[in-house]
Amino acid sequence: MAAPAQEPTLVKKDAHPFERAQLEGLMTKRFFYTQAFEIYGGVAGLYDYGPSGAALQSNIINYWRNHFIIEEDMLELDTTIMTLSDVLKTSGHVDKFxxxxxxxxxxxxxxxxxxxxxxxxxxxxxxxxxxxxxxxxxxxxxxxxxxxxxxxxxxxxxxxxxxxxxxxxxxxxxxxxxxxxxxxxxxxxxxxxxxxxxxxxxxxxxxxxxxLMFESNIGPTGQIKGYLRPETAQGHFVNFERLLDFNNGRVPFASAQIGKSFRNEISPRAGLLRVREFVMAEIEHYVDPENKNHARFHEVEHIVVPLLHRDVQKAGETTLKKMTIGEAVRSGMIDNETLGYFIGRIYLFLEAIGIDVNRLRFRQHMENEMAHYASDCWDAELLTSYGWIECVGCADRSAYDLTMHSNRTKRELVVQVPLKEPKVYQKYVPTLNKKVLGPAFKKDAKLIEDTVLGLDQDQLKALQADLANGSASVQANGSTFTLTPEQVAVEYKTIKESVRSFTPNVIEPSFGIGRIFYALLEHSFWAREEDKERGVLSLPPLVAPFKVLIVPISSNEQLSPLAQQVCKRLRKLNIPSRIDDSSATIGRRYARNDELGTPFAVTIDFASVAKGTLTLRERDTTAQRIGTVDEVVDVVQQLCTGRLDWTGACQKLPAYTGTQDVDA
Amino acid sequence: MAAPAQEPTLVKKDAHPFERAQLEGLMTKRFFYTQAFEIYGGVAGLYDYGPSGAALQSNIINYWRNHFIIEEDMLELDTTIMTLSDVLKTSGHVDKFxxxxxxxxxxxxxxxxxxxxxxxxxxxxxxxxxxxxxxxxxxxxxxxxxxxxxxxxxxxxxxxxxxxxxxxxxxxxxxxxxxxxxxxxxxxxxxxxxxxxxxxxxxxxxxxxxxLMFESNIGPTGQIKGYLRPETAQGHFVNFERLLDFNNGRVPFASAQIGKSFRNEISPRAGLLRVREFVMAEIEHYVDPENKNHARFHEVEHIVVPLLHRDVQKAGETTLKKMTIGEAVRSGMIDNETLGYFIGRIYLFLEAIGIDVNRLRFRQHMENEMAHYASDCWDAELLTSYGWIECVGCADRSAYDLTMHSNRTKRELVVQVPLKEPKVYQKYVPTLNKKVLGPAFKKDAKLIEDTVLGLDQDQLKALQADLANGSASVQANGSTFTLTPEQVAVEYKTIKESVRSFTPNVIEPSFGIGRIFYALLEHSFWAREEDKERGVLSLPPLVAPFKVLIVPISSNEQLSPLAQQVCKRLRKLNIPSRIDDSSATIGRRYARNDELGTPFAVTIDFASVAKGTLTLRERDTTAQRIGTVDEVVDVVQQLCTGRLDWTGACQKLPAYTGTQDVDA
Missing domain, CATH: 3.30.40.230 (Herpes Virus-1)
Incomplete structure (x- = not known):
């Protein structure tokens, strides 16, 4: 992680300095998350999400699924966490992770x-x-x-x-x-x-x-070694053949998976940012290495993104360059359209769930920071009180993983594309006469065969010339073998190919959901001038754990049936809402729900019962509007499904002046 | 599992005998699921879900979340898979699982x-x-x-x-x-x-x-032993204090969790029905042991459910008794309203996702089958080609788990309820004079103190009488200690309690999502008389992996823009849909999507382009209707969100006669 410089200051709406301890206190008190096995003394790096955190996480994941999988027609996978050791040996994790x-x-x-x-x-x-x-x-x-x-x-x-x-x-x-x-x-x-x-x-x-992998044994004999996956990616690659077949043999297409991964950290720290068990959402986009354009690139090319180019980092600086994705790809700063497309889609995703885009940057990896096979890599980093944190990686992994798995399993993990015009060319092709070769060289025959079949075109040309002169020699395993034209022939043949066969390249946007979750909480957290002790979480309705608080203005039993009825109507619309009929003051009940990030509150008073009206309070402005039960429920539904914003809601519902219920 | 008898026959709409091999072939071919690490030879008991399976599973889970968590205002949790061994020692899993x-x-x-x-x-x-x-x-x-x-x-x-x-x-x-x-x-x-x-x-x-638990070590020292959880339930119980606090200290309430659990089966078998890694959805409903009524019982009491009572099983029979849940609870067959309520909700859930309720029964556990602490337990069993399979367990676990964790951690996992009228009673209360006791007994003083404080009322009464006579003796660790009135006093005191404190009982509906998933596939699978080789999956739109197939009638390039446009509109509505523009005949393309369970197909022909009409095909009946693009998209959206059924759709869209597009 590069040292933060030119950071946008962590200014919240109230301009109080951000205190991490205050946010962490809120997280525990309102059960967003807590250390796992707390009553047993806890275990570092393991966290349990409570009702508010689990709902927030689940909403982020659902939106991710809609934004990426459904919107882009990706092929979803759910592969096992328990992973055969051989697979992770091939991927390099057993040796290098x-x-x-x-x-x-x-x-x-x-x-x-x-x-x-x-x-x-x-x-x-x-x-x-x-x-x-x-x-x-x-x-x-x-x-x-x-x-x-x-x-x-x-x-x-x-x-x-x-x-x-x-x-x-x-x-x-x-x-x-x-x-x-x-x-x-x-x-x-x-x-x-x-x-x-x-x-x-x-x-x-x-x-x-x-x-860093958790190790275990599969089955009772202890003979099958397994690890808990450190990433979901390998589960995509081992299923590549079936995925390709599902997509009718064509690229580009993407597979996507959301699930838990594990790293047995030596000494976990920094709360949710470095943990031993975490949710990832990973996309593997398979593309022709000769054509990394993207059919929907035009949909994102106008988006202005803050980029931290590797040349800037090399100069020891962290100045962000803001430019459109179109410019960045055309200038070569971003390697190709597909990478650019995903950077745009990542930007839109983070913005929609409530990330402060002024605390977002895309940082390009330095050459020495990337894996040797990667051709480009950009991390979406979010600024938090821990500094700039990598939350999404977006890497071009080239053909590395599929090639490694193919070599290991001898399965052809390739795409075959019919050529419009067959490719015709000439090349040297060796033929081995095994009937003669076998008796002549016995156990070395196979070695000679492999050696000859492994020769390149120049070597084959030379071999042909030597054979034309009566005999040729090949080197193998430190020995020299002399071959005759009867044993081996080399022909210069005309080859006609009607199919092009290639290993697709893989572009991988990989999301650390827990890190995004934590950064979102920091970006959403502030406190009102008049109530500095209590925080407010300005989470958008899209991801807020609970959408509506239903507040009967007093514990009078006349109010309860309407509260129940409104709650039931909202539930049927799948809008998570909670009744707070505790004896706390109404201000305190609002404040408690500001802490949970609940965007709306519906207040039920005696006018509600008499005239069938509800007041609707918005969390950030604390403004209140009024309408009939039907109107308010309808507006709330539109607000929660993103079809209406608060400005729009204000056009539909008049301001609540505090007098409307007096004449009830 | 009891032997199946009086089974409803496995008759499908086509009346062909069910062949498991045919379904399994379809599952692999259309990548619903496959053995994990197939290209590495596979590992028994581990399965990867492909695009169709992952989408189906994700739809089942989403509906589960709506039906239970949101609709019933449950507190969702996401606790760690990696579990501290101490926790599972307390729960009994280390010794008995x-x-x-x-x-x-x-x-x-x-x-x-x-x-x-x-x-x-x-x-x-x-x-x-x-x-x-x-x-x-x-x-x-x-x-x-x-x-x-x-x-x-x-x-x-x-x-x-x-x-x-x-x-x-x-x-x-x-x-x-x-x-x-x-x-x-x-x-x-x-x-x-x-x-x-x-x-x-x-x-x-x-x-x-x-x-049967997978074992691992947490951290680099190997000193913290962990297991992959065998159920999600313990993650609820260890967080009980925070959950109760979140619910303002009140019961009843429920926590719910969806996630992976693990069992290191000795020799897995029966496909998805006995696996080493699986998704569970578990509810822990905390209730006052003295009042197991349920506020929403009236919503389910009219539902008729097929029950297999333990008395029937004892008689060696498997005759199902169909009765309303109301009757079953009132007659005592089902122990309490809360259990009855969940049996009703489980029934509604299974019915909604497409389970054939004629192949569903609720089987009560025999007394010797239940854990000693359980007061009642009913399994929702689904009939498959493997027999009747337990898919949902619904058990009253009493106060067992919370009591065990409380004993081990010394945390009071109790609910405190203010009593309307204070409870006044008399009891013997001992007082120890430590200043005298300590010097007199030295290291034994603590032992004596614990012993006296542990005496029951009868023993205290006797102690009081003995002390009145000058001295009393207590037994501890095999020794006898003589105590004087100066050291110990026993008073008969009037006690006034204003709070009732109790450990809640837990009613646990626990869903095996993978088993439900498999049973649903068997219940949905059939073949048309005219195409016996290919199967049809009659999955309801609610859970079908893809909702709409978009089929341009030919590969003519004029049809492509409209296909893309319809696809984009559906995507924006979060309706997963796929274009099949392959060169296969239209009948073959429909058939391929019948295999995927895609409920609707939108066909695009030249009339569509000329007149802006689409035909809409329904999978099970193969009936086709026609309408404008707007009309068809609107009907599809209503069909997919459950606001309309096919009969309703037919009222909105006229039948397609095959002539409407001729006059274009």
Missing amino acids: ADWMVKDTKTGEIYRADHMVENVLEARLKGDAEARAKESGQAVADAAPTANDKKTKKKAKSVAVKLPDDEVSAYHKILAQIDDYSGAQLSEIIKKYDLRAPASGNEVSEPTEFN | ADWMVKDTKTGEIYRADHMVENVLEARLKGDAEARAKESGQAVADAAPTANDKKTKKKAKSVAVKLPDDEVSAYHKILAQIDDYSGAQLSEIIKKYDLRAPASGNEVSEPTEFN
């Missing part, structure tokens, strides 16, 4: 190696700054909290010790590259600067690799 | 013990029947396939050997009770009848227990 860890040599406490290095260096730099400030008689402002603050449970304490100038700059350089170090490099840094376990000051062990 | 297995003493092959016994005995009985038939000169009809057929990969072969009569009846008795045997009893049966491994004929080992 690991972090480096170090152990306190005396207490045995375990740290993620890069986090420990970062932690100790930051503490020393802080101590250095304090010492320098003392020297010059200045006070040092506490640094703003960063994601690093929670990286290890026991944070190294800073001591005011001045460091040599060159060491300060060395530390800064290390911290800038902390994500890129190998185990050996981390080991060298730890030794060179005598970095020690933050909690105890003891020496730490050599860094060792720890695979 | 196991099956017995035996191992072939020579090949090492593993069998689930009860399945092996069943398998061998069934083979012997079949051989016996053959031998007896030969004796009497009659042919033996092959038994209908049962779930047992797939219980072991390698099925024991029957050999025509006649058995003694008493052995035949012993075998039948064993088979009838096969689910209830302990390991020791299975061992005895295996030895007594010399049962051997079906594949090899070798002896098998003593039965050993195999825990």
Whole structure:
């Protein structure tokens, strides 16, 4: 993650400084989420979503399904979480999906190696700054909290010790590259600067690799090894043949999957941003490598997106460039139309669910940051109190995964396209006479055959020439074999191909739903000037956990039947709504629902019963309108399905002046 | 599972006998589901859902969420799959969630013990029947396939050997009770009848227990043991305090959760009916044990449900009794209103998604079948080609789980209800004078304190009397301690309670979504008389994977823009639809979509382009109607959202006579 600079300030409508503790308090109090197994002491990195959080998450997922799967006619999948180890061996996860860890040599406490290095260096730099400030008689402002603050449970304490100038700059350089170090490099840094376990000051062990997949055994014999999937993507790739067949053998098309994935983090931190179990939504879009245009590109090309290009990052800057997706693709900044299309669709999705697009940027990966096979990669990053957080990755994975699975399983994971005009060309083709070859070379015959079939065109041409002279020799496994024209022939043939066969490239938009969920909460959270202790979550009706609060103005029993009736009508329309008939004041009941992000409240008073009217309150403005039960229910339904906004609602319902119910 | 008898016959509309292989072929061909990791050879008991299956499953789940969570204002949860071992130790799963297995003493092959016994005995009985038939000169009809057929990969072969009569009846008795045997009893049966491994004929080992939970470690130290949850229920119970608080401290209320659970089956079989990873939807309804009435009972009491009472089963019968839920509760057949209410809601849910209610029954558990703490339990069973399958369990779990978690964690998982009138009563209350007790008994003081505080009213009364006589003795840990009135006092006090505190009872409807999914497919599957090779899936629009097929009548390019336009309009309405512009005949394209269960097809011909009309085809009747684009889109939307049925649609759109497009 690049260091945030030129950040839009975290200003909310009330202009109070954002306090993460206040939001976190709200999350627990109103049961959005909580640490799992809390009554058993809890487990780090595992979270349970309560009624408000589960409903919000489920609404985000439903909209994702509508926006991507249904709107774009994607092929949905639901593949298993428990994954055969062979599959993850092929994908590289068994060998490479690991972090480096170090152990306190005396207490045995375990740290993620890069986090420990970062932690100790930051503490020393802080101590250095304090010492320098003392020297010059200045006070040092506490640094703003960063994601690093929670990286290890026991944070190294800073001591005011001045460091040599060159060491300060060395530390800064290390911290800038902390994500890129190998185990050996981390080991060298730890030794060179005598970095020690933050909690105890003891020496730490050599860094060792720890695979981040949860491991288990399938069946009673322990012979089938399985892992909990670290991503849903492999479940798409192993089903590619069936997906292609379902799509009548044609590309482009996309598969999509929403589901849980797992990473056995060494030391989870930063709340919902780094967890051991999380929901992902992944799209794998299969495309002809020779044509990455997108039929619906025109629908997004006008959208202006904030881009952080890799050249800008290379220059050490983070200035965002705002331009249309059309410009970005035409100028080559974004590699192709399909990538551009998805960047546009991701932007629209995030905006619709309520993300503050002023705290959104698309950051292109540096060349050394991408996997070697990837041709381009852009992350949608959201600015939170932890800094800029990668929430959606959008990568061109090229043909890598399908090729690897194909090599391993010997299944042809390719697309075949009839050519309009057959392709005619000439090439050298070897023929082996096995009847002669076998007796002549016995056990080496197969080796010779494979070698000859593996020769390239130049080699075959030379082989043909040699054979024409009576004999030719081939090298295999360090031996030389002499072949005769009777054993092998090479012909220069005319080839006519009527089908083009290729492994499709894969463009993968991959969404971390939990991270989006958390960023959305930060972006939606504020407090009213007149009630700073209580927060308001300005979630759009589309995703708000509950849409309507029904508030009888008093506990008088005359009001209850109408409250029940309105609630039932809304339920039948699948609009989640709750009655709050507690004895709290009406203001307090509104405030409690502002905390839940409930966008609308319907108030039932004696005029309602007498005249069949309801007042409708909007959460952000606290404005109230009035109408008949039918009118209000109708407006609420339109508001909740996005067919009407509050301005439109105000045109349909007159303002509530507070006098309309007096003459009842 | 009880033996099926008086089964409604598996008659479909075409009256062809149901062939499971045909349905299974369709499932694979049209990618409803397939064995996971197929290209790697597959893993038993793990299935991937393809586009048709994932969409169907997702529609079932969405309807479940609307029908239960939103309609009934339940509190949704999303708790972790990875579960702390302590939690599952408390729930009993670590000790008891196991099956017995035996191992072939020579090949090492593993069998689930009860399945092996069943398998061998069934083979012997079949051989016996053959031998007896030969004796009497009659042919033996092959038994209908049962779930047992797939219980072991390698099925024991029957050999025509006649058995003694008493052995035949012993075998039948064993088979009838096969689910209830302990390991020791299975061992005895295996030895007594010399049962051997079906594949090899070798002896098998003593039965050993195999825990069915997938085990893993959380974090890098291996010190935190975790299991993949075998049910979602424990995730509800550990969050009970927060849920109750969310509901303002009041019962009744329900929590609900939809998510994956896992069972590491010894030898999975029977397709989707016994798998290692599956989706569950579970409701935990918390209720006052002294009042299990339900406020909305009147909404379901008129529903007639097919009940299989435990008394009927005890008599060895399976006759269903059809009666209203109201009658069943009033007569005491169903224990309480809340159980009855959920049985009604389950019935409505299954009916709405397309289950054939003539192949549905509610079977009450026998007393010895229920957990000791359960007060009543009814399973919704669906009749499939595997027999009657438990698809929804509806159990009254009493206060068991909350009590166990409370005991273990020392948290008070109780509801507190203010009493209208305070409860006044008298009781013996001991007081310990610790200042005197401590010096007198030193390390034993705490033990004595706990012992005295644990005495019941009779014991306290006796203690008071003894103390009045100068001294009393208490027994603890095998020692006797003599206490004086200075150390301990017992008073007969008047107690006034203004709050009633109780552990709520839990009524749990628990849905196996995968089993319902499979049963629904069997109930929906048939073939037309004129096209027996191809199946039709008569799925209701509510759950059908795709709602509308858009069929341009030919590949003429004039038709394509209108097809795209109709498709886009439907997509914007979130109606999943697909264009089939392949070169196949129109009949073949309809047939392919009948296989997918697509309820409607919109046909685009030259009249459509010229006059703006579309024809609308209904899948089951193949009837076609005609209307303008607007009319047809509107009718389709109403059909898909359940606001209109086909009869209603026919009133809005005239029949297509085939001539309307000629005069274009």
